[in-house]
Every structure is written in structure tokens, then in C-alpha cells.
Amino acid sequence: LTYKKTADDLKGRIERELERFMKEETDLSLDDPLVRDIMDALTEYTLREAKRVRAILAVIGYQAVGGRDLEKAVRASISLELVQSMLLIHDDIIDSSPERRGGPSFHAYYAKLHRSAGYGGIPDRFGTNMAIIGGDLAESLAEKALLSAGFPPERTISALVRQTEMVRDTGFGQVLDLYSESLPEWTEEMVAKVQEFKTARYTLEGPLLIGASLHGASDSQMKALSDYAIPVGIAFQIIDDILGFYGDPKRGGKKDRADIIEGKRTLLIMKALELCSSTDRIRIRSALGNKRLTIREAEAVREIVRRSGSEEYSRKMAEELSDRGIAALEGSDLRKEQVKFLREFAKYLLGRT
Amino acid sequence: LTYKKTADDLKGRIERELERFMKEETDLSLDDPLVRDIMDALTEYTLREAKRVRAILAVIGYQAVGGRDLEKAVRASISLELVQSMLLIHDDIIDSSPERRGGPSFHAYYAKLHRSAGYGGIPDRFGTNMAIIGGDLAESLAEKALLSAGFPPERTISALVRQTEMVRDTGFGQVLDLYSESLPEWTEEMVAKVQEFKTARYTLEGPLLIGASLHGASDSQMKALSDYAIPVGIAFQIIDDILGFYGDPKRGGKKDRADIIEGKRTLLIMKALELCSSTDRIRIRSALGNKRLTIREAEAVREIVRRSGSEEYSRKMAEELSDRGIAALEGSDLRKEQVKFLREFAKYLLGRT
Numbered sequence: 251l252t253y254k255k256t257a258d259d260l261k262g263r264i265e266r267e268l269e270r271f272m273k274e275e276t277d278l279s280l281d282d283p284l285v286r287d288i289m290d291a292l293t294e295y296t297l298r299e300a301k302r303v304r305a306i307l308a309v310i311g312y313q314a315v316g317g318r319d320l321e322k323a324v325r326a327s328i329s330l331e332l333v334q335s336m337l338l339i340h341d342d343i344i345d346s347s348p349e350r351r352g353g354p355s356f357h358a359y360y361a362k363l364h365r366s367a368g369y370g371g372i373p374d375r376f377g378t379n380m381a382i383i384g385g386d387l388a389e390s391l392a393e394k395a396l397l398s399a400g401f402p403p404e405r406t407i408s409a410l411v412r413q414t415e416m417v418r419d420t421g422f423g424q425v426l427d428l429y430s431e432s433l434p435e436w437t438e439e440m441v442a443k444v445q446e447f448k449t450a451r452y453t454l455e456g457p458l459l460i461g462a463s464l465h466g467a468s469d470s471q472m473k474a475l476s477d478y479a480i481p482v483g484i485a486f487q488i489i490d491d492i493l494g495f496y497g498d499p500k501r502g503g504k505k506d507r508a509d510i511i512e513g514k515r516t517l518l519i520m521k522a523l524e525l526c527s528s529t530d531r532i533r534i535r536s537a538l539g540n541k542r543l544t545i546r547e548a549e550a551v552r553e554i555v556r557r558s559g560s561e562e563y564s565r566k567m568a569e570e571l572s573d574r575g576i577a578a579l580e581g582s583d584l585r586k587e588q589v590k591f592l593r594e595f596a597k598y599l600l601g602r603t
Numbered sequence: 604l605t606y607k608k609t610a611d612d613l614k615g616r617i618e619r620e621l622e623r624f625m626k627e628e629t630d631l632s633l634d635d636p637l638v639r640d641i642m643d644a645l646t647e648y649t650l651r652e653a654k655r656v657r658a659i660l661a662v663i664g665y666q667a668v669g670g671r672d673l674e675k676a677v678r679a680s681i682s683l684e685l686v687q688s689m690l691l692i693h694d695d696i697i698d699s700s701p702e703r704r705g706g707p708s709f710h711a712y713y714a715k716l717h718r719s720a721g722y723g724g725i726p727d728r729f730g731t732n733m734a735i736i737g738g739d740l741a742e743s744l745a746e747k748a749l750l751s752a753g754f755p756p757e758r759t760i761s762a763l764v765r766q767t768e769m770v771r772d773t774g775f776g777q778v779l780d781l782y783s784e785s786l787p788e789w790t791e792e793m794v795a796k797v798q799e800f801k802t803a804r805y806t807l808e809g810p811l812l813i814g815a816s817l818h819g820a821s822d823s824q825m826k827a828l829s830d831y832a833i834p835v836g837i838a839f840q841i842i843d844d845i846l847g848f849y850g851d852p853k854r855g856g857k858k859d860r861a862d863i864i865e866g867k868r869t870l871l872i873m874k875a876l877e878l879c880s881s882t883d884r885i886r887i888r889s890a891l892g893n894k895r896l897t898i899r900e901a902e903a904v905r906e907i908v909r910r911s912g913s914e915e916y917s918r919k920m921a922e923e924l925s926d927r928g929i930a931a932l933e934g935s936d937l938r939k940e941q942v943k944f945l946r947e948f949a950k951y952l953l954g955r956t
């Protein structure tokens with residue numbers, strides 16, 4: 251498959267560039283062991299095994315509208331991975347997640363360091379505080395990476411404006427998501443907004459448009475990329491929520507029930523609540539957000555949802571959205587090779603490959 | 604005084620521009636009541652009574668190197684006030700501060716909203732989480748303000764690179780500051796680094812150089828501004844730490860002892876520890892970071908420090924630094940009017956006017 255080969259090649263380039271950039275920035279930083287330590291922690295965190303989807307899409311967006319300087323595009327694309335570090339570091343504080351990408355979350359790393367060094371004060375607070383600052387540092391590095399990639403100034407600016415809008419929209423998605431766990435009632439429209447802002451705009455549309463901006467894309471090219479990215483992104487989120495609800499076999503132990511315990515509002519849940527009987531509705535509602543949910547109770551709720559027809563509805567909706575996104579590429583004036591990549595990528599996201 | 608009149612005039616312009624920008628950005632944001640609410644909260648927070656020192660210095664830096672478009676400079680300068688919102692919002696989480704600029708801190712505002720609305724979950728966690736996101740939103744707005752101020756692309760980029768370096772260096776200062784409350788031993792050199800990175804670079808040098816970059820300043824102009832800003836900024840921090848230690852009469856109640864209770868390491872303390880007797884040294888050390896410090900104990904420690912000669916030493920050091928900073932302006936090719944402003948501003952910071 252073109253998709254797999256291209257993605258693997260780009261992933262390698264992106265990671266080598268990330269490593270080079272972080273080393274350079276560390277050398278330029280204040281010469282102090284404590285500062286070097288947080289720069290090293292950010293470097294290790296950012297370089298942990300990851301798919302690099304956002305950086306890859308930025309390069310693809312750039313090439314899709316005719317960009318030919320791969321090296322420069324890769325240099326700019328790492329900005330997306332540093333934004334991702336910022337968002338993950340802050341998100342893990344928000345969710346109190348102890349782990350990320352096969353290692354400790356950023357705040358957990360610093361809490362542990364504090365504990366084992368026997369410093370004064372409270373380890374968890376120290377960890378959270380270092381992670382707030384660490385995320386902010388990652389953000390400043392992200393900007394620097396894009397600003398110093400060597401693209402013409404006007405294009406750099408238009409890409410960076412897109413990036414600030416992407417970060418802003420992700421923030422809006424996070425705000426809605428936080429409320430979704432706090433508000434008693436929640437509509438399908440609100441779920442759709444969270445999916446659009448927290449995933450579709452951030453994971454797909456933002457990176458593609460940032461990349462395209464670096465080559466000065468036309469309005470119709472931007473529109474085609476956007477019309478592809480939003481529905482495909484929402485489709486991906488719908489499928490991901492189904493996996494999260496039924497428990498990804500890759501996740502072990504309690505993580506299996508995490509999405510139900512968190513009370514995550516998804517299309518799958520919203521539709522199940524609509525379709526099921528009123529007794530079942532009460533059982534679903536009492537399970538969502540229940541911190542003491544047992545395996546047996548989780549399984550019962552899964553069975554109700556399975557029977558309700560909501561999963562079928564959600565999967566169908568995801569496929570329709572994905573097809574609609576792919577269709578937006580067909581009549582466009584984007585380069586054929588990248589259209590092929592994006593078509594295969596959409597199928598990969600839905601687990602159809 | 605030229606200083607006061609100019610500063611007041613600029614403050615008014617900056618605040619009007621901030622208001623206009625935030626209104627425009629709110630209108631451009633996702634049309635959702637929860638999103639509008641956080642944009643409104645950010646607007647209210649940013650517009651609270653403040654000195655606008657950083658934005659004013661950005662305009663002065665721009666004018667000092669020959670810039671004449673006041674309106675555009677003001678438009679760019681509000682970026683500094685939005686960075687300030689980001690840093691204050693995150694800093695108040697770090698310090699668990701309930702108040703800021705005569706109102707609730709950002710996290711306290713959302714914790715209260717959560718409590719009074721009776722949402723599900725823990726109010727303080729909700730508040731902290733909204734403030735992490737709110738700070739990140741403020742940062743994206745700061746970038747957007749600078750990117751859209753209308754300066755030539757190359758100059759916008761060089762100003763923004765400076766701004767990312769300023770935010771990064773402030774982060775380094777915060778990291779050192781966090782460790783300073785955790786590590787048992789601390790040197791005068793480390794105190795100086797915190798002062799340089801957390802205050803001098805952020806409050807003075809960054810804004811001046813960002814403003815100067817917007818007019819394409821020469822290396823010698825940049826150097827003169829920097830040679831002024833760093834010593835004057837450190838001098839200001841030394842004086843501010845003395846006020847904090849002896850208790851600013853403007854602060855009431857327990858805030859009076861806050862700096863001692865926090866265990867803040869300052870030049871005043873470092874020098875007192877060096878100069879006083881070994882019995883007094885033990886008394887100072889046991890007071891620093893003591894959460895149950897009484898008014899009487901605080902007063903006793905203040906008396907030891909007063910007697911030690913450390914205050915005199917610190918004040919003298921601050922004056923020398925300030926004079927050195929002012930001297931850097933004298934032989935420079937900066938515009939006379941702004942040199943006058945900066946001279947008076949340095950004196951104002953040291954409370955000498």
C-alpha cells in the first residue's frame with residue numbers, strides 16, 4: 251500500500267528532525283542543570299513511540315497543493331508534534347492520567363522525581379506545576395519550529411495563524427468536553443461539536459491546512475482538504491468511541507471500563523439512550539460516571555447498547571461520513587499521489603484495511 | 604513628568620485595543636454558550652485594572668528605534684498583555700492563589716461557577732482544568748494578535764521569535780523558582796538567575812525587544828535596550844522582594860507574611876544568611892517555608908534581617924544596577940524622547956520618584 255510506505259518513510263524523517271531540533275534548542279537554552287533536565291524530559295516525552303499522524307498530514311497537505319521541498323516541509327511539520335506534546339501534557343493533568351505513550355505522564359514523571367529526591371513540599375503538586383510549565387514550554391518550541399523552518403515570511407505567517415486557530419478550536423472542544431462530564435443533560439448536537447472541535451479540526455483539518463498554507467494553496471484546494479478532513483475526522487472519533495466503549499483488547503485491566511466510568515458522552519451512548527427502553531435507559535445513566543462500576547455491570551451496559559442497534563447506526567454513520575470526505579477529494583485539483591494517500595488513510599482510520 | 608503622562612495615554616489606548624480585539628475574537632469563535640462564557644471570562648480577566656507595563660514597553664521599544672505608526676504598535680502590543688493573562692492564569696494554579704487583580708483567579712472563578720451550578724464532579728478540579736485550557740487559549744490569542752497587527756511579514760516573524768524566546772525563558776525562570784521552594788540549599792547565583800529569567804527578561808527586555816523588532820532595529824539598538832532592561836529588571840525585583848518581605852502596607856492580613864511562609868529565596872534573604880550570626884541563621888531557616896508562622900515570629904525574623912545589613916546591601920545593589928542600566932541608554936542611538944521615558948521609568952520602578 252502506498253499509504254503505509256509513505257507514512258513510515260515520513261515518520262522516520264519527522265522523528266529525526268524532532269530529535270535534531272530538540273537538541274539544538276536544548277543547547278540554546280539557559281545553561282543550568284535544572285533547565286537541562288526539563289528540556290531532556292520534553293525531548294524524551296516527545297520522541298516516545300507515536301504515529302506522528304499530525305506531522306505526516308501537514309507534509310501531505312503541503313505536497314497535495316504542489317509543494318516540492320520535502321526537507322523544509324518536514325522541518326515545519328514537527329511543530330504539530332510539539333503542539334501535540336503541549337496538549338497531551340496538559341490533558342493528562344486534566345484527566346489525572348498516570349501514563350502516556352508507554353511511559354509516565356509528564357506530571358507523574360516529576361512527581362516521582364520529587365518523591366525519590368525527597369524534596370520539600372508535596373510531590374503531586376510539584377509534578378502538576380512542572381507539567382503546566384512543561385506544556386507551555388512545548389508550545390513555545392512548537393511556534394519556534396514553524397517560524398524557523400525557512401518558508402517565505404507571508405506563508406509562515408498564514409500557516410501560523412491556522413495553527414493558532416487550531417489550538418483555539420481544540421481548546422473549545424476541551425471546554426465542551428469538560429462540561430459534558432459535569433452537565434446532567436447533553437444533546438447529540440453537543441456530542442457532534444466536541445467531535446468536530448476536539449478531533450476532526452485538530453487531528454485532520456488543522457495539520458492539512460497548515461501544510462497547504464506553507465505552499466500558498468488556493469481557496470478551492472483549502473476547501474477540498476477541509477471537506478475531506480472534517481467528516482473523516484468525525485468518522486474516526488465515532489469508531490474510536492465504539493472501541494473505547496467495548497474495551498480495546500490492547501488495553502488491560504480497569505482501562506477497559508475507563509470510558510464508561512468517565513461518563514464520556516459519545517454518539518454510541520446518545521443513540522442507545524434514544525433507542526432503548528426506559529428501564530434500560532436508567533441502567534445506562536446510572537453506569538455512566540460511576541466510579542465503582544464493576545466488570546459485571548459494565549458488561550450488562552455493553553449488552554444493552556449492543557442490543558439497541560446504536561452500534562450499527564454509529565458504524566453506518568461513520569462509513570457515510572468517511573465516504574463523503576473521500577468524495578470531496580475526487581473532483582479537486584489536489585495532486586493525485588496525495589489524494590490516493592488520503593483515501594487510503596481514511597480507510598485505515600476506520601479499520602477497513 | 605513625561606513618563607507618567609505617556610504611560611497613562613498608552614495604557615488607555617492599549618486597553619481600548621484589547622477590548623476591541625477580544626470582542627472580535629469572541630464573535631469569530633464557535634457559537635456556543637459555553638464557549639462564549641470562557642471567552643467572556645478571558646476578556647473580563649484581561650481587562651481588569653492593571654499597569655500594562657509590558658505592552659507600554661513594547662510600544663516604547665518600537666518608538667525608541669524610530670517606529671512612527673503608533674496605532675499599529677498598540678495593536679501588536681496587546682499580545683504581551685495576552686501572554687501575561689496566560690502566565691498569570693497558569694501561575695495562579697501553581698501558587699493556588701484565590702485572587703488576582705481585585706477579582707477571583709481564573710481557576711477560582713470556574714470552581715465557584717461549578718459549585719453554585721451544582722454540576723457533577725469536583726469544583727476545584729473543574730476550576731483548575733478550565734484554567735489550564737483558559738491559559739492555553741490566551742496564548743493562542745496572543746499569537747494571533749501579533750500575527751494580525753499588520754506589520755511586514757519578516758518583522759512580524761522576528762518579533763514573534765523574540766516572544767517565543769521570552770515565554771521560554773520565563774518558563775525556565777519558573778522551573779528554577781519551583782525548585783527553589785523544594786531544594787534544601789540555594790545559592791546567590793541561582794537567586795540571580797531566577798530574577799533575570801522570571802522578571803528582567805520577561806517584564807522588561809522581552810517587551811522592549813519585541814517592539815524594537817517590529818521596526819527592524821539595528822544590533823546596537825537591540826543591545827542598548829537589552830543592557831538597559833536586564834539590570835533595571837533585576838533591580839526592580841530586588842526592591843520588590845524587600846517590600847514583599849517587610850510586608851507591603853497595601854497588602855492586608857496574612858498576605859503580609861506570604862513571602863516568608865512561601866520560603867521565597869531572595870537576595871535579601873541570601874545576604875542576611877551570610878551576614879548574620881549562626882543562631883540567627885537557624886531562626887531564619889526555620890521561619891522560611893513555615894506554614895504556621897505567627898505574626899510575632901515573622902516580626903522577629905524581619906528584625907534579624909534588618910539588623911544584618913542585608914537590606915542596605917540589597918538597596919545599594921539595586922541602585923547600582925539601575926544606574927548601570929540607565930547608563931547603557933546614554934551613548935546609544937535610541938530616540939531621545941524614549942530614552943527619557945526609560946530613564947524616568949527605571950527611577951519609578953525603584954520608588955525613587
